[in-house]
Amino acid sequence: MCNQAADPEILLAWYDIHARDLPWRVPPGADLRADPYAVWLSEVMLQQTTVAAVRKYFLDFTDRWPTVSDLAAADDDAVMAAWAGLGYYARARNLLKCARVVARDLDGRFPDTEAGLRDLPGIGPYTAAAIAAIAFERPATVLDGNVERVMARIHAVEAPLPGAKETLRGLAAALTPAARPGDYAQAVMDLGATICTPRNPACGICPWRQPCRARDLGIAETLPRKTPKAAKPVRRGIVYFAQRSDGAVLLERRPDKGLLGGMLGLPGGPWAEGEIVAAPPLEADWQITAGAVRHTFTHFHLILDVAMAPVDEGIEALTGRFFTPEEAGPDDLPTVMRKAYQFAAGQHRPSKVPKTDIA
DNA sequence: GATCCGTGGAT
DNA sequence: TATCCAAGGAT
Numbered sequence: 074m075c076n077q078a079a080d081p082e083i084l085l086a087w088y089d090i091h092a093r094d095l096p097w098r099v100p101p102g103a104d105l106r107a108d109p110y111a112v113w114l115s116e117v118m119l120q121q122t123t124v125a126a127v128r129k130y131f132l133d134f135t136d137r138w139p140t141v142s143d144l145a146a147a148d149d150d151a152v153m154a155a156w157a158g159l160g161y162y163a164r165a166r167n168l169l170k171c172a173r174v175v176a177r178d179l180d181g182r183f184p185d186t187e188a189g190l191r192d193l194p195g196i197g198p199y200t201a202a203a204i205a206a207i208a209f210e211r212p213a214t215v216l217d218g219n220v221e222r223v224m225a226r227i228h229a230v231e232a233p234l235p236g237a238k239e240t241l242r243g244l245a246a247a248l249t250p251a252a253r254p255g256d257y258a259q260a261v262m263d264l265g266a267t268i269c270t271p272r273n274p275a276c277g278i279c280p281w282r283q284p285c286r287a288r289d290l291g292i293a294e295t296l297p298r299k300t301p302k303a304a305k306p307v308r309r310g311i312v313y314f315a316q317r318s319d320g321a322v323l324l325e326r327r328p329d330k331g332l333l334g335g336m337l338g339l340p341g342g343p344w345a346e347g348e349i350v351a352a353p354p355l356e357a358d359w360q361i362t363a364g365a366v367r368h369t370f371t372h373f374h375l376i377l378d379v380a381m382a383p384v385d386e387g388i389e390a391l392t393g394r395f396f397t398p399e400e401a402g403p404d405d406l407p408t409v410m411r412k413a414y415q416f417a418a419g420q421h422r423p424s425k426v427p428k429t430d431i432a
Numbered sequence: 433g434a435t436c437c438g439t440g441g442a443t
Numbered sequence: 444t445a446t447c448c449a450a451g452g453a454t
Contacts, residue, residue, distance in 0.1 A: 160439045371437055407439095
């Protein structure tokens with residue numbers, strides 16, 4: 074009943090042995106300074122995104138753009154294409170903005186304080202604290218989904234998120250040590266990712282099992298509680314796949330704001346509940362496959378009709394321009410557009426279309 | 433504070 | 444199949 078308080082040093086000792094091997098991470102005890110650029114890039118990529126998904130993007134980015142100044146000098150289109158498939162595309166736009174501020178105004182060096190970092194595009198409270206702690210050894214309080222879950226459990230906080238967030242932040246701050254704050258931040262997140270998982274937490278091997286109040290109460294797996302989310306509505310839309318005999322396909326750059334902002338996509342109309350209304354981008358013999366692509370975004374389901382037509386070379390479109398496969402292909406598009414592109418192209422090569430992508 | 437913004441894996 | 448969820452930020 075009288076639990077001892079959770080001890081950061083016990084967690085650090087666990088981390089010294091069990092730290093995950095991640096490409097952007099300096100292992101504990103290596104006595105090396107983490108590269109702020111690598112920390113920043115990885116943390117932005119990891120926002121609401123799994124380690125498994127980030128890994129190859131991080132390696133690709135650091136291979137092509139080894140420093141923040143290299144990234145700042147990159148073409149927007151190249152960066153957006155490299156980000157394609159990772160999601161939350163505002164991150165890529167802000168990544169470039171941030172890199173250019175750092176390269177141009179800060180001599181290529183990231184600010185070494187939480188407040189200084191927080192002022193940069195795409196860096197919010199979490200990312201500022203993470204970079205300050207991991208790259209600059211500042212005792213910043215890192216509060217992400219992992220830390221929220223671990224704090225809610227060891228303190229048995231039953232109030233639901235997001236309302237309980239500031240309570241959890243206070244508990245996390247009280248526990249943050251002055252020594253090894255970077256390792257500590259990564260240790261709590263590793264713990265949440267590998268032991269104190271949302272479902273089936275491995276309490277039996279948890280270094281903090283002794284002080285964990287939720288474990289005592291038998292409610293660890295039920296925490297943190299969350300207020301229910303609204304159901305996703307179904308929206309419908311259409312995209313137009315116009316292809317020339319040389320293989321070039323009509324694509325358009327989407328506006329910076331809004332869904333899939335700044336990314337290339339197939340032209341089409343707005344996506345909405347109810348009837349589909351969208352004029353084709355050019356006159357052609359359109360063949361429509363209804364409901365060809367289904368895709369679920371954060372807050373709605375999409376059923377997308379795909380219209381296809383062969384067109385003559387030299388034809389002019391009302392929007393966008395024709396891209397040869399060498400200029401831009403499905404891999405350069407956000408996933409829903411990649412599905413539509415591959416569906417249409419796959420009418421000639423069915424093996425290219427994954428079965429699960431098609432209604 | 434509420435809403436918008438992607439994706440893929442696990443269950 | 445449906446739902447949840449992940450190292451969140453901007454508005």
